[in-house]
Amino acid sequence: MCLAMPAQVVSLDVQRETATVALGPVRKEISIALLEEVAIGDYVLVHVGFALHKLSPEEAERTLSMMREAGENPERELAEGDRP
């Protein structure tokens, strides 16, 4: 239902416009083609393999804790979600 996962950027491939994001132990390569400036350490919202927006660490944590509160597993979501 239009949900996106927050994750932290841990590496960048500027040439390919991709980033590796992390959430807990899960790592995933995503496209950063829709964002202007992304830096290592930024939090981004990931939806079907694309980073949609940047968000603050506090916003990211708040969203993740709400998802966990709903009994969901955001790490698994990021791992199983689509690639760009």
Added chain:
Amino acid sequence: MTVAGRLQIDVCRGPEGSARIVSSRPHAITRLFTGRTSGEIARLVPTLFSVCRMAQAATATSVCETALGILPSAGTAQVRELLVLAETAREHLVRILMDWPRFLGCAPDRAVPRRVMMLDRKLRSALDRDGTAFAIAGKPHVDRDALTNTLGDLEMLLEAEVFAGPAAQWLDRASLDDLLAWSNGAATPAQRLLHRGLEEGWWASGSIEVDPLPEIDRVCLAGPLLAEDADAFTRLPTWNGRPRETTPLVRQAEHPLVQACRDGAGFGLGARLAARLVELAALPGRMAALAATLTTEEAASSSVGRTAGNGRAIVQTEAARGRLAHAIEIDRGIVTRYRILAPTEWNFHPSGSAARGLAKLACASTGDTRRLAELMITALDPCVGYELKVQ
């Protein structure tokens, strides 16, 4: 099952072609909302539902206000509507500029979608300088100069990257010949994809009789949406016993160009692509007209009214992908029930438009079924990821 869920779509080719759609989209997430205040809901929804964030936020705030008997000012309502329209433009543009080039076998020019996202941020900032538009009884501050300039930028982007001319003029096209003449220009991905459709013979592929979601009175919708067993309805919604479609095609079905597509080839792939372009082309004009009315009333200085809220409300919003509905029950300031019905549930119902259109594609003896199936899914635009198997 994952938080966002996904669609499993299996297409079987042959004379008895079929398509099976299974959704793993969970609906338990709205349980998070019970036991909270309306103010918390208004903050929570845009954080969680971040893809159609503006439509979700507008619907959530409005449903809370209605249940509580709060009437936002006309200016606030206009700002919220403008924010949803800006999001619709962004979503259509991202599909057209990122997804459509893939079907032409070429990589998208990624600088353009990035400009789209930047424009979207500028529009949001112009319309809601201090981020209060979706607070309960919020009074957003509008930066009129920035809004006018950014709407001008949006028009220029549409002209250069999609319509190869002014969007408002593009809307005057009313026949397939007009569309073919335009697509011959081949200057933008939209022109090239429509040209292929018209020339390669897949324009009418996946053509079905569309069963549109009608206007539904909120009292009528309250029955199934606020029922004890509403999960069954929100997972597999039907209206008068039939799954319905709520998409840009349904919204634009009366436009002369979409009518010409239907008369020439039925509601197939081509009509769906054309309807998205029609909706996009009209958006700058709609937004400029709404923005012009804001000059008579400053949202931030207008007053908030009261009505007799009865703690129960349904609000429907036309989001980018179709109609979104939220339902709420509040008792003494605390939410006791909250439901969301998203357009993907209608459009990707196992017997709905996507399934019927894909089954029609699967019956065709020629053509690249997988490519056309992907185009059909993109045209109906689910808000979750999907896995497609073609046998």
